[in-house]
Amino acid sequence: MHSALFLIEFGAIILGLGLLGRVAGRFRFSPIPLYLLAGLAFGKGGLLPLGASEEFVAIGAEIGVILLLLMLGLEYTASDLVSNLRTQYPAGLVDFTLNAVPGALAALLLGWGPVAAVVLAGVTWISSSGVIAKVMGDLGRLGNRETPVILSILVLEDLAMAVYLPIVTALLAGVSLAAGSVTLTIALGVAGAVLFVAVRYGRVISRFVSSDDPEKLLLVVLGLTLLVAGIAQQLQVSAAVGAFLVGIALSGEVAEGAHALLSPLRDLFAAVFFVFFGLHTDPASIPPVLLPALALAVVTACTKVATGYWAAKRAGVGVKGRWRAGGTLVARGEFSIVIAGLAVTAGIEPAMGPLATAYVLILVVIGSLTARWTEPLAARLTRHRGRTSAAVPEVRERVDRATDPLAGSRGH
Amino acid sequence: MSTTPLPGIGVQYDLTTREHRHLSVIAHRDGTRTVNVYRADDPDACAHSLHLTAGEATSLIDALTPDHHSPTLLHTTDLGLVAERIELSAHSHWNGRVLGETRMRTETGASIVAVLRRAGAIPSPAPDFRLAGGDTMIVIGTREGVEAAAAILGRE
Numbered sequence: 001m002h003s004a005l006f007l008i009e010f011g012a013i014i015l016g017l018g019l020l021g022r023v024a025g026r027f028r029f030s031p032i033p034l035y036l037l038a039g040l041a042f043g044k045g046g047l048l049p050l051g052a053s054e055e056f057v058a059i060g061a062e063i064g065v066i067l068l069l070l071m072l073g074l075e076y077t078a079s080d081l082v083s084n085l086r087t088q089y090p091a092g093l094v095d096f097t098l099n100a101v102p103g104a105l106a107a108l109l110l111g112w113g114p115v116a117a118v119v120l121a122g123v124t125w126i127s128s129s130g131v132i133a134k135v136m137g138d139l140g141r142l143g144n145r146e147t148p149v150i151l152s153i154l155v156l157e158d159l160a161m162a163v164y165l166p167i168v169t170a171l172l173a174g175v176s177l178a179a180g181s182v183t184l185t186i187a188l189g190v191a192g193a194v195l196f197v198a199v200r201y202g203r204v205i206s207r208f209v210s211s212d213d214p215e216k217l218l219l220v221v222l223g224l225t226l227l228v229a230g231i232a233q234q235l236q237v238s239a240a241v242g243a244f245l246v247g248i249a250l251s252g253e254v255a256e257g258a259h260a261l262l263s264p265l266r267d268l269f270a271a272v273f274f275v276f277f278g279l280h281t282d283p284a285s286i287p288p289v290l291l292p293a294l295a296l297a298v299v300t301a302c303t304k305v306a307t308g309y310w311a312a313k314r315a316g317v318g319v320k321g322r323w324r325a326g327g328t329l330v331a332r333g334e335f336s337i338v339i340a341g342l343a344v345t346a347g348i349e350p351a352m353g354p355l356a357t358a359y360v361l362i363l364v365v366i367g368s369l370t371a372r373w374t375e376p377l378a379a380r381l382t383r384h385r386g387r388t389s390a391a392v393p394e395v396r397e398r399v400d401r402a403t404d405p406l407a408g409s410r411g412h
Numbered sequence: 413m414s415t416t417p418l419p420g421i422g423v424q425y426d427l428t429t430r431e432h433r434h435l436s437v438i439a440h441r442d443g444t445r446t447v448n449v450y451r452a453d454d455p456d457a458c459a460h461s462l463h464l465t466a467g468e469a470t471s472l473i474d475a476l477t478p479d480h481h482s483p484t485l486l487h488t489t490d491l492g493l494v495a496e497r498i499e500l501s502a503h504s505h506w507n508g509r510v511l512g513e514t515r516m517r518t519e520t521g522a523s524i525v526a527v528l529r530r531a532g533a534i535p536s537p538a539p540d541f542r543l544a545g546g547d548t549m550i551v552i553g554t555r556e557g558v559e560a561a562a563a564i565l566g567r568e
Binding site: 129141144259260320 | 417
């Protein structure tokens with residue numbers, strides 16, 4: 001009886017997500033905001049409170065985070081990370097300063113305290129590599145000169161996550177300074193060791209995991225990832241970082257095979273994760289935080305544009321390409337939710353979940369628009385007046401344009 | 413020709429032609445390719461960006477290679493003989509039958525000189541050679557003969 005009810009509920013959720021995804025696909029938008037909205041609709045204080053499947057959705061959400069980070073790790077080889085870190089670290093620092101600081105300041109202004117400030121800093125800092133890669137592909141900009149710049153910023157952010165997540169996990173667990181620094185040292189040591197081993201002996205690890213049979217490869221990779229994630233969690237390091245490091249350590253053919261096999265699983269569980277996040281947010285709590293979220297979104301959209309502009313300038317890209325790089329980087333998405341999710345499960349600040357939800361909803365939508373329109377708008381505005389005053393009206397005008405379909409993006 | 417790694421996507425190859433036009437090819441990790449041509453007024457941005465599957469990219473390479481005339485022609489002599497690659501579909505009538513049953517040489521005068529399989533090439537297959545879906549035959553004959561052979565091999 002219980003299991004029948006569970007199947008009905010869970011099946012309805014997944015089916016609903018699939019239909020929402022189709023709607024998003026029709027409008028060429030990322031489905032993430034729709035998944036979040038679906039979660040809001042089902043959860044506490046929503047239209048249809050769920051009962052039986054709540055527990056499974058919670059576990060699924062955890063697996064979703066782990067798979068998201070594993071796939072991220074599979075995207076990059078260790079040498080990618082190291083060479084990027086070497087050449088692009090100034091861009092990474094500028095990115096951190098311009099985008100993490102506003103989040104932290106906002107949390108302090110709202111009177112949430114230092115731990116929440118660190119969490120919100122992460123929410124506003126990390127761009128969504130998934131959304132951005134898709135937008136660049138849709139706009140036919142993969143070959144542009146600014147693309148390597150955008151990608152290297154994304155790589156640096158993802159690498160920074162490996163350091164940042166353990167810090168947040170330790171802070172949220174409320175450990176003392178001494179214990180926290182021990183945890184952090186362990187985390188950094190492990191991350192460094194894994195990077196070193198992956199650069200040196202990546203082939204050996206991959207050979208151990210490698211298998212011609214997709215079934216065995218799937219089981220080995222998934223098992224290894226969950227095991228390492230669990231151990232990392234036990235060491236207070238953060239399961240997500242463990243999974244990310246497994247992804248980094250796997251390279252070459254194994255990584256490609258695992259990528260192909262795990263993509264559908266990742267899509268399923270990541271969708272479950274977004275729903276879970278929405279479930280734990282009471283829709284009634286969103287209107288009060290809507291204004292701060294909107295303000296934060298506008299400010300951090302501008303700071304991302306500035307970051308991209310600066311990084312592209314540093315790489316010797318022309319003015320138009322600089323605006324394009326800036327506009328493309330605006331979208332935040334899955335990782336802002338992952339970071340906020342840690343805070344929500346730890347229960348530090350009740351308004352954090354709603355704020356992050358509203359923030360990501362706004363920026364996923366705006367981000368797709370800025371990617372497309374920043375450059376033409378900047379060109380038009382700089383022709384009329386000085387370049388410095390261009391940023392703020394630009395965002396306003398962009399929001400007015402939110403009703404426009406994404407003109408200029410073509411189907412394949 | 414210069415290369416730029418695009419982490420998470422693949423590798424980009426850039427080429428500047430003698431006429432100072434810039435074009436680039438992105439090799440995606442899933443085997444597909446994107447060919448980009450750049451705008452004259454903004455050399456950093458793509459004017460056109462074509463996404464090709466692995467098969468389409470192969471045909472394009474065939475067309476671009478200077479000493480080829482046509483992607484499906486292996487070789488054309490002046491005497492009017494043609495060589496063609498003909499692929500057997502998975503639900504072909506001949507899937508699992510032996511080569512002799514096609515009566516190819518009697519009917520068309522064209523001969524199958526080799527069969528290409530995933531495992532490798534089989535030169536001069538005998539009449540008792542068993543065909544399988546997915547095989548590619550190299551057929552040599554007159555233009556009409558080869559077309560007739562393609563019609564026979566295309567039977568479902």
